[in-house]
Amino acid sequence: CSAKLCSHDQSSALLQFKQLFSFEQHSSSDCDEVYQQSRPKMMSWKEDADCxxxxxxxxxxxxxxxxxxxxxxxxxxxxxxxxxxxFFLPHIRKLNLAFNDFNYSEISSGFSQLRSLTLLNLSSSNFMGSIPASI
Known part of the structure; x- marks a missing residue:
């Protein structure tokens, strides 16, 4: 994003989202076999850098x-x-959360707040239940 820096609101929302997780390599173990090499991408997210x-x-x-x-x-x-x-990032069009471990939690209805979303990938991520109709 060379033209404009990420806004403070977006940066803050992403850093708060990061706080929800612990980073455990086994959470993405299927990746290394079938998809791509896994790595803790969020670990590089720093407050003083352009998101x-x-x-x-x-x-x-x-x-x-x-x-x-x-x-x-x-x-x-x-x-x-x-x-x-x-869910406070209204401009997101593509969201890929595949091959992680969301601990058999329900798929949040909050995803329906992302009105610009055209692609949502939750494959192999240990979600439970059905996809909310609102999505």
């Missing part, structure tokens, strides 16, 4: 909005509550 340059984050180069988040194979272990700061 558009963070591993797994894609920004609109004109407006600086976060439009993509690829956290597949990122060793994530934890839950995503319906009030998660992830």
């Amino acid at each position: 558009c340059s963070w591993d797994g984050v894609t920004c609109d180069t004109v407006a600086g909005h976060v439009i993509g988040l690829d956290l597949s194979c990122s060793w994530l272990h934890g839950n995503i509550p319906s009030n998660s700061s992830l």
